[in-house]
Structures are given as C-alpha cells and as structure tokens.
C-alpha cells in the first residue's frame with residue numbers, strides 16, 4: 001500500500017476539489033487535480049477548432065499539447081503551452097466537451113502516464129499527495145493508502161456547482177447545471193474505459209448533509225486511521 005497517497009474520486013459537485021485542496025494543505029501534502037488535466041486537453045481541442053467527437057484529431061491535439069501541472073494546494077496551476085488556463089478550463093465550453101474528450105482511450109493513456117509521473121515524484125515527499133478525479137482509486141493509483149469515494153445527491157451537487165459558478169463570476173442557473181451534472185455523470189459512468197465507479201476498497205463518504213468543514217473532519221479521521 002502506498003502510504004501518503006490519498007485518492008479522492010466521485011462525481012462532480014460533491015465538493016471534491018474544495019475538500020481535496022484543504023485536506024492537502026492541512027496535511028502538508030501536494031495536490032493533483034486530474035480533472036483539470038482533462039479540461040486543459042479539451043481546451044486545446046477547442047482552440048484547435050477540432051470537433052470533440054473526432055477521435056483521431058482529438059488524439060493528435062492531445063499528443064501535441066504541452067501541459068504542466070503545479071501541485072501546491074494553496075495555488076494549484078494548470079499551464080497549457082506555458083500559459084495559465086485555470087479560468088478558461090472552468091468555462092461552459094470546456095465543461096460541455098470534456099466528457100467526450102476524456103472518453104477517448106488514447107487521451108486517458110497519455111494523461112494517466114503523466115499523472116503517475118507526478119505521483120511518483122510525490123512518493124519521496126514526506127507530506128504525500130492528495131489526488132482527485134474519477135478513476136484514481138480504480139486505475140491511476142490502485143495501491144493508494146487511502147481511497148475515498150465522495151458522493152452527494154444530484155440536487156445537492158447541482159446547487160453546489162451553481163453556487164461555485166456564481167462565486168467565480170460565471171453565469172449559471174440551477175436547472176441547466178442540474179441537467180449538466182446528470183449528463184456528465186451518465187457519460188463518465190457509462191464510458192468503456194475507466195468509468196466512474198467506486199473502488200472495492202474505497203470508503204464511501206456521502207456529503208449531502210455535510211458542509212465543507214464536516215467533510216474535512218471525516219477525511220482527516222480517515223487519514224489518521226488508515227492513510
């Protein structure tokens with residue numbers, strides 16, 4: 001078992017990103033947002049004017065893209081071709097195309113290899129690493145010291161996504177966010193390669209009735225007992 005690596009998986013809108021960063025900061029760990037990597041490749045696809053459904057072209061763009069991830073939980077960065085793209089990868093264009101891009105097996109192969117390199121660097125780091133995504137416990141780091149599968153009801157997740165969008169200054173409404181959350185869940189869970197699912201040895205944590213502090217408290221207890 002890989003002590004020090006915490007794998008946090010689950011669908012969107014569970015508060016996963018917020019709690020992953022806070023947990024990493026509290027543990028003195030580094031942090032890897034794998035969703036940001038799929039989003040950055042999707043941005044590269046859109047910038048190249050490529051149809052996200054055109055698999056061959058998507059693979060070509062993904063292979064050519066220069067992606068670099070900063071792993072400081074207090075200031076995580078995503079660089080595409082050397083430029084910061086954090087705001088752009090959270091926008092609606094990327095959000096609606098990302099599931100199609102992340103379903104392409106060659107894109108996953110490429111990004112999983114990069115993720116494992118970054119995780120390998122963190123193995124020697126005393127603070128460890130918190131890695132968040134959809135397939136971290138099942139595919140990327142099956143020997144993670146602690147695997148958590150974070151869930152919440154679809155209503156709670158749509159409400160949180162909307163609040164997050166509004167606080168980040170994006171136009172958002174609950175109805176379309178609810179539809180988007182359900183659409184992405186279906187695509188992410190239904191794909192053939194590395195579908196979103198709970199690893200057999202993951203602890204399920206339902207955050208529907210918990211606030212961020214409550215989730216963090218549960219996570220900290222889990223790390224103390226088994227991370």
Ligand code: C5P
Pocket residue numbers: 012034035036038039098099100102103132133134135136184188
């Ligand atoms: O976590 P976030 O919402 O930023 O992830 C965006 C998308 O990236 C997900 O909807 C999913 O399609 C994809 N993803 C993935 N595997 C991961 C992380 C994210 O397929 N490990």
